[in-house]
Amino acid sequence: MTSTRSLVESALLAGFAVVLFLAAHFLPLIGVAFSLLAPAPLVILGLRHDLKKATLGLGVSTLLVASLLGPLSALFFVLGFGVLGVGLGFLAKRCEKGVEVLLYGILLSLGSKLLLMIIAGKVTGINPFQLDGAEMQSMIDKIFLFYESTGMSKESIAAVRDQFAESLRLLPVIFPTILTMAAALDCYLSYTISSFVLKRVGGTPLPPLPLFSMWRFPKSVFGALVASILLSLFGSQSGEWNFALR
Incomplete structure (x- = not known):
């Protein structure tokens, strides 16, 4: 592949990833499907091109998202989709087994999501790993003031309030597990959907994953x-x- 053709293809793949991300952002119901497809062009970008060009394409697409939706959306794009997509393509060239690509991809997805949560916590002032007790109580009071205005009985409000407070108290404990499961599911869906897309468009496929019945810890x-x-x-x-x- 010539350098000019490689550059053009990288730009097209980066632009296509931005279009899918915009569709996922603006379309209410089918946007979920577009969000699952958004990493696929970036996986192809990382698979067909070297890391330098793939990173450059990711940077261009991030700048496009920032110009259209703002810096926070661009941050969500690059850490939520971009790093994982390019990383899966890069790992697919280095690893022979699909399981290895998937495991390293899960670690990459988890790392990018942790970084996203840290930055989001700095921006919003809310740390999901350690929620502030006063802020939680203030939020609970505002929520149940609304329920009181609707005529809900005091006994029902007290019971629901206790359950809600207990759930919020447990949230920092279970949040790391939720984040890990989300990273694993995100990586698996991105891998399988990108593999399906690559089979359709042709070119170098991703290493196949074994049947689920053959998976062993x-x-x-x-x-x-x-x-x-x-x-x-x-x-x-x-x-x-x-x-x-x-």
Whole structure:
């Protein structure tokens, strides 16, 4: 592939990714489908071109999103779609097995989402890993003032309020798990959809994944599970070691 043709194809793929992201942003119902397709052009970009051109194409597409939707949307595009898409294409060239690409892609997706959450926390002042008690109480009060105005009984409001407060209290505990599961699901969907698109358009395909019935966890996962259970039982509160789950 000549340098001119490579540059043109990179620009087209980057532009197509922006179009899909805009469709996902503005179309109410079918936008979900476009959001699943958005990483596919970037996967092809990372697969067919070297890392320098793929990064350049991602940078151009990020600037386009910033000019059309603003810097926050551009940040969500590059960390939510761009890094994962280009990374999957790059990993597909380096790894022979689809499972390896998927596992490294999950780590890449998790890292980009953590960075996105950190930046979003700095901008909004809300840390989902450690919610402020006063802010949570203020939010709960505002929500249930609305329910009181609708004529809901005090007993029902008190019961729902307790359940809602307990859910918010547990949110920082389960949020890392939610984020990890979201990263894994996002990577898997991006990989399978991009693989389907590549089969349709032709060219170098992504390494195939084994059948789901053949998937097995390594034996080391059991040790990690035991360690996670022990660490969750013993937490530090106010400088003292005690049971965190109570």
